[in-house]
Amino acid sequence: MASPQPHGTSAEAEHRTEHQRHHAQHQARSVADHAAAVTALLEPLHSVHRTEKLPLADALGRGLVADVRAALSLPPFANSQMDGYAIRSVDVPDGGAELGIMPPVPAGASPAPLQPGMAAPIMTGAMLPAGADAVVPIERAVPDRFLPAAAQAKEHATVWLPPAAAGTFVRAAGSDVQAGATALAADTFLGPAQLGLLAALGIPDVTVYQAVTILLVTTGDEVVEPGRELPPGKIFDSNGTLLEAAMKQAGLHVRRAGIATDNPDALRTLLREEGAGTDLIVTTGGVSQGAYEVVRQAMADQPVEFLHVAMQPGGPQGIGTFEGRPFLGFPGNPVSCLVSFEMFLRPVLAALLGAPAPRLPVRARLSQPLTSPGHKHQVRRGTLKADGTVELQGGESSHLMHALAGSNVLVHVPEGVAVLAAGAEVEVWML
Amino acid sequence: MASPQPHGTSAEAEHRTEHQRHHAQHQARSVADHAAAVTALLEPLHSVHRTEKLPLADALGRGLVADVRAALSLPPFANSQMDGYAIRSVDVPDGGAELGIMPPVPAGASPAPLQPGMAAPIMTGAMLPAGADAVVPIERAVPDRFLPAAAQAKEHATVWLPPAAAGTFVRAAGSDVQAGATALAADTFLGPAQLGLLAALGIPDVTVYQAVTILLVTTGDEVVEPGRELPPGKIFDSNGTLLEAAMKQAGLHVRRAGIATDNPDALRTLLREEGAGTDLIVTTGGVSQGAYEVVRQAMADQPVEFLHVAMQPGGPQGIGTFEGRPFLGFPGNPVSCLVSFEMFLRPVLAALLGAPAPRLPVRARLSQPLTSPGHKHQVRRGTLKADGTVELQGGESSHLMHALAGSNVLVHVPEGVAVLAAGAEVEVWML
Structure with a gap:
């Protein structure tokens, strides 16, 4: 284990910093490549040993382990x-x-069964009698209301009905899903509608992936x-609150370990003690090329890579394992943290475990022009309006928490695009 | 209290049914008018007596009671x-x-403070020394790396720097939010970014509306x-699972009281006993114009209105109070239930209490034509694609649970529109 580096005094640290800057400038990893690396890191979570059977009421927000076949038709x-x-x-003839x-x-x-020449009063959702093949709505009958049972019990009670083609106002058996068909595919995210479908099929519990901690x-x-009191030069921690809420909203279980100071030994002890039983460690800060990067220092003897992803914000990233436990090091600014979560953790877990729900890409038109570093994938924040335009909130800087709080979408500017005019179509992800 | 009506035998029930059908056909209430009625019903929930102060970590998904002013600037x-x-x-001159x-x-x-003619090595996020007004990135310096402290301690250590205009790579104090400004407005939904902003402002807890039960x-x-076993003519209950999950996902607290059969007296007893302590009763089924409408029968002596909203599906609705407690009667088909929740309960609570989050309307283009009853607001289900087109799932019928489970948006066809061509732009709500 490396001893902690006094602030910026070691020639070895210097060398590493220099090397990494070189790496960052010339070999930045693409967003897709980094997502693939996160997938490889978390792939072991996609395991039959990490599944559980839950009643439908407890399965909201989880991913389905295996295809579910319909044992009955619906209806x-x-x-x-x-x-x-x-x-x-x-x-009923034409007249x-x-x-x-x-x-x-x-x-x-x-x-x-319906006898020939007869009509059966029938309520919405009621089973069609054998022999019946159409329904005439009560409004079109004469009389246009159901007879009291007493009147109807009299012999020869009749009703005049207009004709109706076979199938009219009939919900055919299996018109929604056929018995034997795949009702839900493995890895489906279980939201209200999917759980409602399982209930409709008579299925009371479902095997899902365990929640990720x-x-x-x-x-x-x-x-x-x-x-607390805020001394000069310090800022309040917003990353912890922001990421904890984002993770919880995505159905992940979160253990908070407060704030680690810039002492690598203390950070290692904390990760070892608090990390026990968790599936993944996520840190914020301490991953870039400055002289005081506590996460880099704490991971010096671990198989952890610190690199630059061609993305703005959120470029500096750490990835690897800490004493065998999957580890992701997000950058230190709040917007970078949220973008890191949305770009790497959410989609990768969604693909591996069916949950959380992936963000749905939507097309929108910029209400103002923008510029982007052409060699990076830029993620801006914006407000999507009902007319399909998106107004950018704040600039490209990753410290703009208030601007983020006023946004409802992330706006994607792909690598290779340096300028977009007002009115240009962009992909946005709704937050 | 009215005695329960035997199935379809009472002349009085006949008369009421007839009257109501007339009402439904000729005086259907608009979606907006019904939403206003639901707002009036639930308005008492918007009360200072229904607020609580919570740590940020527990306030996710709640609505903010009052404006929050920034006590400090950010940064x-x-x-x-x-x-x-x-x-x-x-x-630093031009050269x-x-x-x-x-x-x-x-x-x-x-x-x-920065002394004239000097440069201070500075890390990202660090406070600018008094006197400094610009930052030159390390990559542009010569040498392009920070000197070890030992070397720097030597007298006359120097660095060559290119010029930089005032403000370059400086995040100005207050550039995100100014002290004294409104950081978040009353009734704001508290998602991850809003909670992160409160944390950045040093605020550890927040006053929010209590969750609705x-x-x-x-x-x-x-x-x-x-x-359970499914006898002929019966169906499994999906409404309960569907709505419970939708409500929980929206942050509402849900008490399930199982399935009430078609006995009005038993339903009244159940609502009385299980409703205690809840803010709202929601039933499904039993509200239309058929002969066996248990909810209508149970509410016969209560100030509850049963009416038709000009909406498909989800037209038949009940609204009022049961023994003083707010009551909404949703129709009996699952798609109708979800549409009722999304059209009336979610937006009304969002407007009154800042939570749940309202659905964000998005524009999309139909990938196929559709027809709609021109005198009703139609809500179809569909799949929104990345190219901005939406593919309808299932037909207009409200029993199509499997089609709903394959959808990610609700598609709105406003009142007055009877036909839309492929390619027509529609408003969709992402589920």
Whole structure:
């Protein structure tokens, strides 16, 4: 284990810094390549040993482990789409017909077969009697209301009905999903609609990937816990709150270990003790090419790579393992942290474990021009309007927390694009 | 209290049904008017008596009660955007200059003033020394790396620097937010970025509206709990799972009271007992014009209105109070339930309490034509693609749970529009 470096005094650290700057300038890794590296790091989480069976009510926000086949069709039986009369379509000629009335069919009943020349009062969702193939809505019947049971019980109660083609106002069995079909594919994100579908299929519990637990550590001599006194030169820690909330909102479990100061030994001890039982360590700060990079120093003897991703903000990144545990080192500015999470952690976990839900890319038109470093993928913050335009919030700088808080989208400017005019179409991700 | 109506046998119920059908056909309430009615019903939740002060880590997904003013500027002090040298811009003429080197300024330090003719090594985020007004990145310096402290301690250590205009690579104090300004407005939804901003301002806890607790009851003789045996004519209850998940995902607290059968007295007892302590009762099913509408029957002596909203699906709605407690009766089909939640409950609560987050409207182009009842606001389900087109999933029928589970947006076709061509622009809400 390397001994901690006094601030900026070691020629070896100098050399490393120089080497890394060279690397950063000339061999910045593409966003896609870094995402692939994060995928390789976290691939072991995609394991049958990390699954659990949960009741539907507890499975919200998890990813499905295996395909789910429909054991029954939906709807399970042909049923009525309206309150009305179930008929055999052949019983009613073009001019309409007067039909006898059978006992009414409420939803949930298993009705007797429809006799030829008869009509059965039927409620929305009720099973179509055998023989019936169409429903005439009550509004089109004469009389246009259901007879009281007493009246109907009289012999020869009849109703006049207009014709209806076979299938009219009938929800056919299997019209939503057929028994035996794949209802949900493996790795599907389980939101309300997917859980509702499982319930409709009669499935009470579901096998999902376990939630990922992350140890989140903010580093830096300059950051102070909110609520404390703020000495000159220091700033309040927003990275911890921001990332913890983003991770929790994404369904991840977060263990916070407060703020680590710029002492590499103390940071190593903290990661060792607090990291136990977690799936991933995420730090913020201490990964760039300055002289006081505590995370770099703490990881000196670990298989951790510090590199520059061709992305703005969020370029400096650390990736590897700390004593065998997956580790990601995000940069120290809040916007960089959020962008790192959205660009690397969310999509990679979504692809591996079906959760969290990936961001849905949307097209929008810039309401103002922008410039971007052509050799980097730039991620700006903006407000998407109802008219499909996006207004940039704040500049490209990664410290603009207030501008981020006023944004509802991330705006992507791909590598190779240096200028975009007002009105240009961009991809945005809704936050 | 009205005695329960035997199924479809009462002349009085007949009359009411007839009256209501008339109402539904000729006086359907607009979506906006119904949303206003729901707002009036839930307005009492917007109260100082329903607020609480929470640590930031517990406030995710809540709405802010009052404006938050910034007690400090962000950044609190001018700081460096790069690792480099802090200079007085006037000290470096067009051709560059050799400057003496002061002690380095790490992030978090409160540096001594910059002496004229000197440069201070400075790290990203570190406070600019008094007198300094620009930063030259280390890459542009000669030498282009920081000197070891030992070398620097030698007298007359110097660095050659190119010129830099005042403000270059400096993050000015207050460039993100000025002390005294409104950082967040009342009723703001507290997501990760908003909580991160509060942390950056040093605020450790925040006053938010209490979470809304909903009693959710699925009604109908035809619905069976998932996992049970399914008798002929019955279907599994998906409404309960779907709505519970949608409500939880929106940060609402949900109490499930299982499935109420079509006995109005039993439903009343259940609502009375399970509703205690909840802010709102939501039922599904039993609100339309059929002969067996248990929710209508249970509410017969309550100030509850059953009406038709000019919306497809989700037209039949109940609204009022049950023994003084706010009540909403959603229709019985799952898609109708979700649409009711998204059209009425989510936006109304968002407007009253700042949470849940409202859906962000996005423009998309239809990849296929559609038809809609011109006198209703139609809500279709679809899949939004990266190219900005939306593909409709399933038809307009409200029973298509599998199609809903394959969708990522709701597609809005406003009242007054009966046909849209492929390529037409529509408003979609991302789910």
